Amino acid sequence: MARVVVDVMLKPEILDPQGQAIVQALPRLGFNGVTDVRAGKHFVLDFPGEVDEKTVQEIADTLLANPVIEDFEIHS
Amino acid sequence: MVSLVSKPKVGVVTFPGSLDDRDAQRAVRAAGGEPVALWHADADLHGVDAVVLPGGFSYGDYLRAGAIARFAPVMGLVISGARAGLPVLGICNGFQVLCEAHLLPGALIRNAGRRFVCTDQWLRVERADTAWTGSYEPGAEIVIPVKNGEGAYVADSHTLDALEGEGRVAFRYLRGNPNGSARDIAGITNETGTVVGLMPHPEHAIESLTGPGADGLTIFSSLLNRLVAA
Numbered sequence: 639m640a641r642v643v644v645d646v647m648l649k650p651e652i653l654d655p656q657g658q659a660i661v662q663a664l665p666r667l668g669f670n671g672v673t674d675v676r677a678g679k680h681f682v683l684d685f686p687g688e689v690d691e692k693t694v695q696e697i698a699d700t701l702l703a704n705p706v707i708e709d710f711e712i713h714s
Numbered sequence: 715m716v717s718l719v720s721k722p723k724v725g726v727v728t729f730p731g732s733l734d735d736r737d738a739q740r741a742v743r744a745a746g747g748e749p750v751a752l753w754h755a756d757a758d759l760h761g762v763d764a765v766v767l768p769g770g771f772s773y774g775d776y777l778r779a780g781a782i783a784r785f786a787p788v789m790g791l792v793i794s795g796a797r798a799g800l801p802v803l804g805i806c807n808g809f810q811v812l813c814e815a816h817l818l819p820g821a822l823i824r825n826a827g828r829r830f831v832c833t834d835q836w837l838r839v840e841r842a843d844t845a846w847t848g849s850y851e852p853g854a855e856i857v858i859p860v861k862n863g864e865g866a867y868v869a870d871s872h873t874l875d876a877l878e879g880e881g882r883v884a885f886r887y888l889r890g891n892p893n894g895s896a897r898d899i900a901g902i903t904n905e906t907g908t909v910v911g912l913m914p915h916p917e918h919a920i921e922s923l924t925g926p927g928a929d930g931l932t933i934f935s936s937l938l939n940r941l942v943a944a
Contacts, residue, residue, distance in 0.1 A: 704781065
């Protein structure tokens with residue numbers, strides 16, 4: 639069995655309201671000094687056998703991420 | 715050629731989670747067309763002359779709004795049809811689906827204000843010559859409800875400049891930008907003016923009884939006028 643992880647993040651230039659909500663909530667909880675938070679998505683894909691990187695690349699590029707606004711990283 | 719006895723048929727796609735499909739069908743009827751209910755799993759378009767992708771939360775907005783709907787069986791036909799000139803209108807979630815399907819450039823992300831916005835919104839009609847806006851006066855200022863949580867239009871600056879340069883911004887927010895959309899863009903069109911996507915809901919503004927007015931009806935009558943004249 640092969641397990642592949644794909645992390646998807648909004649591109650740096652795209653506003654991340656979710657991350658902003660988190661960074662603004664932290665001082666209210668007493669955590670000062672966090673200057674920025676970016677929120678992303680973490681996908682864990684299981685395959686019955688070996689899987690080639692090109693297939694995972696295609697899965698990430700066509701469905702898991704929208705390349706117009708997001709970047710992805712594959713960790714296998 | 716559309717005969718005088720048969721009304722133009724406008725398909726309205728229902729995805730699991732669509733909300734405004736019935737209102738869109740009603741708007742088509744009010745404009746003089748025959749609405750045809752299309753199901754997300756349909757393998758043919760039942761001979762429709764145009765397609766509306768309605769608002770709602772297709773597939774629960776899982777992954778990204780419109781990301782799963784874009785791969786629904788019926789969308790293969792909508793995409794190939796749109797590329798061949800079939801008029802397609804995407805409203806709200808439908809606009810998100812059109813962007814995910816790459817029929818329109820850019821994407822819709824969470825509102826800059828982090829709030830779901832539901833309000834009557836002023837818009838300017840920037841393009842009065844598309845399949846869906848041909849019966850507006852150029853520059854018309856209209857009121858149509860906007861209701862979205864992920865309605866901020868974004869694209870890279872090169873794409874935005876190209877849209878502006880080619881006159882492909884169809885609608886622009888007036889008197890306030892409800893969601894942080896780049897350059898106050900509320901709706902855009904493709905190169906040929908046949909595919910239009912917008913976040914506000916024209917199907918909720920077809921009569922003063924149930925909406926802020928009838929400004930939205932002109933979107934549907936524009937299409938019907940175009941089809942009947944063809």
